[in-house]
Amino acid sequence: MITTELAPINKDELMRSMGSKNLIAEDAVYLNDLTTLNLGPTHPATHGIFQNILQMDGERIVSGEPTVGYIHRAFEKIAENRPYYQITPLTDRMNYCSSPINNIGWWMTVEKLLGVQVPQKAQYMRIIMMELARIADHLICNSILGVDTGAFTGFLYVFQKREDIYEIYEEVCGARLTTNMGRLGGMERDFNDIAIAKIKKFIKDFPPVMKEFQSLFDRNRIFMDRTIDVGGITAERALNYGFTGPNLRATGVDYDVRVMNPYSGYQDFQFEVPIGESGDTYDRYCVRNEEIWQSLRIIEQAMEKLPKAEGGHFANDARYYLPAKADVYTKMEALIYHFKIIMGEIDAPVGEVYHAVEGGNGELGYYLISDGGRTPYRLHFRRPCFIYYQAFPEMCVGQSLSDAILTMSSLNVIAGELDA
Amino acid sequence: MQLSNRSKKVSNKKMTFAEKIYLPAIAGGLSITLKHFFRKNTATIKYPEQQRPMSQVFRGLHILKRDEEGRERCTACGLCALACPAEAITMVAEERKKGEEHLYREEKYASTYEVNMLRCIFCGLCEEACPKEAIFLQNNVMAPAFFERDQVIYGKDKLVEPVKKV
Ligand code: SF4
Ligand code: SF4
Numbered sequence: 106m107i108t109t110e111l112a113p114i115n116k117d118e119l120m121r122s123m124g125s126k127n128l129i130a131e132d133a134v135y136l137n138d139l140t141t142l143n144l145g146p147t148h149p150a151t152h153g154i155f156q157n158i159l160q161m162d163g164e165r166i167v168s169g170e171p172t173v174g175y176i177h178r179a180f181e182k183i184a185e186n187r188p189y190y191q192i193t194p195l196t197d198r199m200n201y202c203s204s205p206i207n208n209i210g211w212w213m214t215v216e217k218l219l220g221v222q223v224p225q226k227a228q229y230m231r232i233i234m235m236e237l238a239r240i241a242d243h244l245i246c247n248s249i250l251g252v253d254t255g256a257f258t259g260f261l262y263v264f265q266k267r268e269d270i271y272e273i274y275e276e277v278c279g280a281r282l283t284t285n286m287g288r289l290g291g292m293e294r295d296f297n298d299i300a301i302a303k304i305k306k307f308i309k310d311f312p313p314v315m316k317e318f319q320s321l322f323d324r325n326r327i328f329m330d331r332t333i334d335v336g337g338i339t340a341e342r343a344l345n346y347g348f349t350g351p352n353l354r355a356t357g358v359d360y361d362v363r364v365m366n367p368y369s370g371y372q373d374f375q376f377e378v379p380i381g382e383s384g385d386t387y388d389r390y391c392v393r394n395e396e397i398w399q400s401l402r403i404i405e406q407a408m409e410k411l412p413k414a415e416g417g418h419f420a421n422d423a424r425y426y427l428p429a430k431a432d433v434y435t436k437m438e439a440l441i442y443h444f445k446i447i448m449g450e451i452d453a454p455v456g457e458v459y460h461a462v463e464g465g466n467g468e469l470g471y472y473l474i475s476d477g478g479r480t481p482y483r484l485h486f487r488r489p490c491f492i493y494y495q496a497f498p499e500m501c502v503g504q505s506l507s508d509a510i511l512t513m514s515s516l517n518v519i520a521g522e523l524d525a
Numbered sequence: 526m527q528l529s530n531r532s533k534k535v536s537n538k539k540m541t542f543a544e545k546i547y548l549p550a551i552a553g554g555l556s557i558t559l560k561h562f563f564r565k566n567t568a569t570i571k572y573p574e575q576q577r578p579m580s581q582v583f584r585g586l587h588i589l590k591r592d593e594e595g596r597e598r599c600t601a602c603g604l605c606a607l608a609c610p611a612e613a614i615t616m617v618a619e620e621r622k623k624g625e626e627h628l629y630r631e632e633k634y635a636s637t638y639e640v641n642m643l644r645c646i647f648c649g650l651c652e653e654a655c656p657k658e659a660i661f662l663q664n665n666v667m668a669p670a671f672f673e674r675d676q677v678i679y680g681k682d683k684l685v686e687p688v689k690k691v
Contacts, residue, residue, distance in 0.1 A: 191610035194648045258558055265568045272580075279582040279662070285648045293653075294582070321554055326540065326547040333538050359532035379535040391536035433656050440656055447608050447654045 139167055142506070146175050150510045152249060153520030155494070157509075164505045169498035173491070177524040184484040188449025189215050190289065192484070197283040199488060200522040203242035203465035205234045205274065208286045210462035213368060214471040215289055217458045219451070221425055224416020227291035228370040229407045233304065234277065234286060235369075235462070236400040236407070240311075241270045242465030243351070243393040243400075246517040250390055251322055253514045254331045259321045266314050269307050276300035289451075290426040291419030296411075308405055315401075319394060329387060336500045336512025337385035346496045350467025350489055352516055355392045356384030362463040369462075373410070374403050386515040425451055449479040466490055466517055490522040583664040584649040587640050589685045590659055592630050597685060599638065599659035600631035608654035613644035631657070638684060642668045642677040 140163075145156040154175040160167040180195045187195075196207035209231045216223060223231075244267050248260035271281040276299050278286040287293065296304075322328045338348075340356040353360055359378045363371040379395035381388025419426050427446055432439035445451075455477045461470040470487030493516045500516075501509035543549050570577055579585070592598050601618035619636040621629045628634075645668075652662050671677050 187610060191608070191650065194610050194646055194650075258561075262561070268568070275580040275583060279580065279584040279649055279664075280647065283646060283648070285650075297581075299580070317557060321557060324540075324544050325550050325554065326544055329538070329540065329544075355536075359528050361529075364529045364531055376531070377533040378529060378531045380532045381536045382534070382538070387538060388536045395533070395535040427653065430658075434658060443656055444604065447604050 138162070144506075144509070146172075150253065151513060153518065153523070155518065155520060155523065157497070159501075159506070159509070161506065166501050166504055166506065166509055169501055169509075171494055171497055173494065174524055176520050180525045181484055181486065184481055186480055188479050189451065189453070189481070190446075190449070192481075193287070194283065194285050196486075197285055198521050199486065199525055200242070200465055200469070200490070200519050201282060202245050202519060203238035204282065204284045205238040205278075205286045206242075206462060206464045207469065208284060209235055209369075210460065210464065210469055211471055212287045212289055213462065214458060214460040214473050217460050218453060218456060218473060218475055219289075219425060220454075221290050221420050221422055223291055223369070223420050224414075224418075225370060226411065226414035226416045227418050227420070229411050229414050230292050230296060230418060231287065231369050232371065232374070233404055233407045233411070234274075236403045237270050237273060237304075237307075239400045239463075239465055240397050241267050242517075243397050246465075246515070247322075247390055247393050248318070250332075250386070250511065250514050251328070253511050254328055256321065256325075256328065259318045262314060262321075263318050266307070266311050269303070269310070273300060273303045273307065276303060288419065288426060290422055291417070295418040301408075304404070304408060308401065308408065311401060315394075315397060322390070323394070331508075332387040332390060332511060332515070333385060334383075335386045335504065335508045336515060337383050338496060338500050339384065342496070342499070343384060347492045348467065348489075348496070349492075350463065350465075351392045351396060352384075352389055352467065352489075352493055354379060355381035355388035357382060362461050362468050366461065368460070371403075374406050376400075376403050386511050389515045451479070453477060453479070461487065464489060466493075466519070466522065486525055488522045488525055490516075490518045491525075494518050494523055579664050581664055584647045584652075584662040586663050586666040586668050587645075587651070587679070587684055588661050588663050588666075589638065589681070590661055591686050591688070594627070594630075595688050596626075596628055596630040597634055597659070598630050598657050599635050599655075600633050600657050601635035601638075602633075602656065604654040604656060605651035605660050608650045609645075610648060610650060611644045611646050613641045613646075614651060615639050615641075635681070638681050640679045640684060642671075642679055643674070 140161040142159045142161050143156065144159055145151050146154045156172040156175065158170045184192045184195060193208050193211055196211045197204040199207050244263045248263050251259045274284050275281050277296060278284045278293065338356060340358050343353050343356045344358065349360060357380050359380045361378045364378055376399040379392045379399065381392050423442055425446065428439035428442050433443045453475045455475060457474040459470060459472045461468045467489030468487065469489060472485040472487065473481050474483040476482040497513060497516065501512050590598050601616055603616065606614040606616060616635040616638045618633055621632050621634055647662065649662055651660050
């Protein structure tokens with residue numbers, strides 16, 4: 106049983122487990138000697154807008170106090186005044202490294218509320234897009250971790266492949282970063298030939314680049330020395346905080362929403378759940394790398410299954426899915442449905458649903474309460490970054506400042522998702 | 526902790542002797558970077574002169590289309606403004622008068638139509654909402670940079686497709 110209340114932190118024990126020596130001194134004289142360091146809000150090494158007020162004893166961190174809210178945009182409140190389809194652009198801007206996962210996760214939540222069945226083909230298309238997004242997200246995280254350890258080269262090599270992924274997005278939905286992908290009941294359009302060709306090309310070209318990236322970092326002694334035993338967290342503490350995703354798996358708990366609670370047809374796919382040993386930065390790096398390979402495996406399987414999958418790219422449910430444009434221009438009934446859907450009048454039932462997807466960073470949940478109107482009554486995003494960031498001070502106590510930077514970047518805290 | 530039977534341990538923190546002495550890793554890393562140094566494939570393009578091919582469905586700058594006879598298609602129904610999550614579109618509707626049939630296709634038209642490009646997030650929902658094939662996001666034109674704030678409120682002068690010369 107995982108308790109929701111946090112156990113009080115025993116500082117002495119914490120320090121010992123972090124391997125630091127004699128850092129605790131209760132006397133005020135000693136505390137007066139500490140330096141207060143403002144890390145952030147706009148520090149280049151934090152990759153986003155967060156502030157950390159660190160108490161430093163020389164180069165060692167004694168305590169940290171994180172501040173959230175620098176780019177708080179009140180998404181949950183805005184969502185209360187928007188019809189369901191206008192909330193997708195809001196979800197783009199949470200974890201902007203993997204927006205398709207956010208978009209599609211949101212649509213699956215609404216579909217759960219409305220009871221829409223998505224055809225198999227649309228599900229597989231979604232899986233392809235989500236796994237591509239995961240690859241892009243992990244590529245950024247790991248290559249930026251490399252940059253933070255001082256190795257810039259690997260970052261540039263893999264960024265070309267991330268660019269390829271963005272071109273696939275562009276072909277599928279029309280934008281690269283803020284994708285606004287998917288529609289209620291499926292996808293907005295079928296993959297065209299260029300998109301399919303680009304995905305196939307990506308599957309072929311990506312492995313050598315990834316291997317090269319890994320050969321630069323995986324067994325490199327400098328990288329290992331910088332990351333092993335840095336920013337570690339035990340499985341128990343991680344679970345108490347509510348960690349999910351790669352950061353939890355790095356501690357050795359193989360929790361993955363795709364396996365534990367399959368959605369969108371993930372049960373049809375073969376993949377493994379990589380886990381680490383002790384939850385330090387190196388573990389997180391290795392877990393993310395392996396997840397990239399597993400995602401690639403899923404995409405390959407999905408591309409094989411896609412031509413044989415049943416159904417079209419959207420659910421044939423006229424109440425929710427926009428009619429074809431040609432019908433709207435000519436047929437009265439289609440035009441009425443078109444108006445109705447665009448005005449947001451989709452007769453949502455009263456009720457509450459929670460749906461979680463395995464986002465780039467962990468369990469990305471949507472808790473939606475509907476009171477039957479055209480907008481949600483209340484919407485809460487369960488944002489994994491928000492949870493990781495709470496644990497950050499505990500994880501960096503006793504380390505040097507440069508290690509804290511690595512810890513933060515390997516947690517993959519993304520400002521947009523942190524603040525929502 | 527084991528929750529499924531699919532887990533796989535991936536990190537190995539024990540360094541071998543060769544990894545400890547580090548020299549082979551230096552040579553390996555250098556050979557990779559040197560290979561790239563002599564490789565001829567450039568990832569960048571010389572942007573303003575050279576443009577990358579955009580996808581057919583790319584969501585760029587808006588355009589208000591005319592029909593085959595050169596009349597404005599927009600009927601000021603307001604669906605695009607309603608669908609816009611950023612509340613970027615405003616318009617004023619007007620009745621078509623006698624003698625204006627060659628200008629506007631429907632009986633009602635938008636006498637002013639403005640898109641605030643500072644608010645617009647290029648989500649494409651207006652294009653999807655339009656029942657009259659009027660507003661489109663072009664795939665090859667982007668919203669340009671600007672110097673004054675009023676330059677980014679795009680009125681009909683900038684949005685409506687220019688009349689084709691015969
Ligand atoms: S693209 Fe989106 S934000 Fe821009 S005007 Fe159209 S609906 Fe509004
Ligand atoms: S552009 Fe289309 S949706 Fe917008 S007012 Fe005109 S006809 Fe209606």
